[in-house]
Amino acid sequence: MLGFSLNRAFVLAKEILMSKQAVTVIGLGPMGQAMANAFLDNGHRVTVWNRTASKADEPVARGAVRAATINEALAANELVVLSLTDYDAMYALLEPAAEALSGRVLVNLSSDTPARAREAATWVAGHGGRHLTGGVQVPPSGIGKPESSTFYSGPEEVFDAHRATLEVLTGTDYRGADPGLAALYYQLQMDMFWTTMLSYLHSLAVADAHGISAEEFLPYATSTMSSIPGFLAFYAPRIDAGRHSGDVDRLAMGVASVDHIVHTTTDAGIDASLPTAILEVFHRGVADGHADDSFTSLIEIFKKTTA
DSSP states (O other): OHHHHHHHHHHHHHHHHHHOEEEEEOSHHHHHHHHHHHHHHOOEEEEEEEGGGGGGHHHHHHHEEEOHHHHHHHOSSSEEEEESHHHHHHHHHOOOOOGTTTTTEEEEEEOOHHHHHHHHHHHHHHHHHHEEEEEOOOOOOGGTTEEEEEEESOOOOHHHHHHHHHHTTTTEEESSOOTTTHHHHHHHHHHHHHHHHHHHHHHHHHHHHOOHHHEEEEEEEHHHHHHHHHHHHHHHHHHTTTTOOOOOOOHHHHHHHHHHHHHHHTTTOOOOHHHHHHHHHHHHHTTTTTTTTTTTGGGHHSSOOOO
């Protein structure tokens, strides 16, 4: 009886394993490693390939199959996840193996522009494959956590067919059929992230010039950052309506505020290029007739190209 139970358990375990989609992961930097490990942790059969073969050692030790060539990696499974620096890296790897793309679903989690994502989708389709664009919103440490999220775009039926497998990596946020949308949403997030983090570093440089450590300033930086969602929620409907009335704030007052930041920075002997660039945008807004409008009127300045 015990032997029967053990045999039955073995069969059930094998059936569960076989029911999970096999996947190939190409690119084994920190993000690719995390993805391969997440698939392995969830019982998926995983084939891996990396230009530097030694980077496949860890997932192979955990049960992944090492592909000897890029062609072999593509041939191994229908679902192929790319984790590369950018689309140039994708073309460098896949163009010599383009014939192996036929019948493959390429989930491209490499970062690049919306235009390049659309071009890549057309290129993959031209070789008989399907392309899903992805934009991962977390670092490698966030892979395998359902509260994390990744943008996806491309053919909806392709996304739906592979959604359960992709949700092993993170939660999924499907943005639409246009291959460029996932890249667009990702770059919009990065626009905010890098600008915000650079302003944080600039503030810390000024603080340090006055003997204030990052740790000492942390609660104040956190307080400022935690107030931002309220501002976003207040201004979003006004911006969508094209309403920039100066009933709450005025651009002219913003000019004075940023000017004070520039002087505080230069007085501390710190590079003022960042606040000076911001001040220049504010001045353009005033010159364009928005002095009595809200600072949100600067969105109209951004929409205009400079000479």
